[in-house]
Amino acid sequence: MTTQTTTGGHFDLGGDLGVARMGFGAMRLPQSRLDGPANDRGTGLKILRRAVELGVDHIDTAAFYYAQGGPAANEMIRAALAPYPDGLVIATKVGPYRGPDDTHPTGTIPASGLRAEVERNLRELGRDHLDLVYLRPGGLDTPTDEPVGERFAVLAALRDEGVIRHLGLSHVSAAQLAEAQEIAPVAAIQNRFDITKPRDAALLAVCEREEIAYAPYFPLGGFGIPDDERVGAIAARRGATVAQVLLAGLLALSPVMLAIPGTGSPAHLEENLAAAGVVLTPDDLAVLRG
Structure with missing residues (x-):
């Protein structure tokens, strides 16, 4: 049976900023759960x-x-990596409001206020520019259909000033993407997506057609x-973990897909990044897609 390597290569964000397709998400570094220690x-x-x-x-x-x-x-x-190595791309997102007593963004x-939020990221990261900034118009889990143009235009102005290199959108619809593209190029989308619930397939197809990175949270x-029996069975056959099959399956799904799994565990970091070596067969991929 033929096999397909699922994870290799790089993707050029915005056409000029090459990154490995397996990255790292920092959300779980401070705490593993929103309500946890x-x-x-x-x-x-x-x-x-x-x-x-x-x-x-x-x-x-x-x-x-x-x-x-x-x-x-x-x-x-900043403490771990500055001065930053050449080629390290740091993406951040702005838009959600989190109050001092909130466990997560609530507004x-x-x-x-977006310029000040961009400047906050610059200050905290110790950077003179940001490689990629996503505008996230909605809350933690509920997308909105609100217009994004006014706020995206603020980020576009910062891009014109050289403060931001590339712009992205998070937690958005195809209509919101189209609205933003009337203002400035969109290099990446970050919506919720995993291989067991490919809820955003239509927008992913748009990203493929227009060579926009899709980096699901x-x-x-x-x-x-x-807990998905299909994934578990494939993991057992391939000598991989369920997490590795989920990540490998994502990257096999589309050439514009970037994986940014996060963890607060050194062991899970090694496990997640090792998914770059997991090879799935066409039959495996058909099961995952179907």
Whole structure:
């Protein structure tokens, strides 16, 4: 039986910013669950350094990724990796509002506040520019159909100033993508998607046609690995873990797909990145898609 390598290669964000298709998401560095205790900061620093050692050159973060009374993702990234190695791409997102007592974002930042939020990310990360900034118009889990043009235009102006290199959108519809594209190029989309629930297939097809990166959040299903018999059976056959099959299946699904799994566990980091070596057969992929 023929096999298909699922994970190889790079993708050029915006046509000129090459990244490995397996990256790292920083959301779980400060705490593993929204309502859970803070993770150990020292362990987080080790995870970040090890990720880069293993070839990660794309880290996804946000200023609102922090534990109450504990570490913050941006601060840990700067402490672990600055001065940053050449070629390391750091993506962040702006738009959600998180108050001082909130465990997660509960509102949205108006257009007038976005420049300050970008500057906050610059300051926390210790950068003079940001490689990729996503505008996230909706809340944590509920997409909205609200217009994005006014707020996206603020980021587009910062792009024109050289503060931001590329722009993205998170948690959006095809209509919102089209609206933003009237203002400035969109290099990446970050919506919720995992191989067991490909809920965004139509927008993924748009990204493929227009060579826009698609970097799903919750690529492993969310706060807990999905209990899916199909994935478990494939993992057993391939000598892989369920998480590895989920990641390998994602990358096999589309050439524009970027994986950004996150973790607060060094062992899970190694496991996730090893998914780059998992090979799935066409039959495996048909099962996952069907």
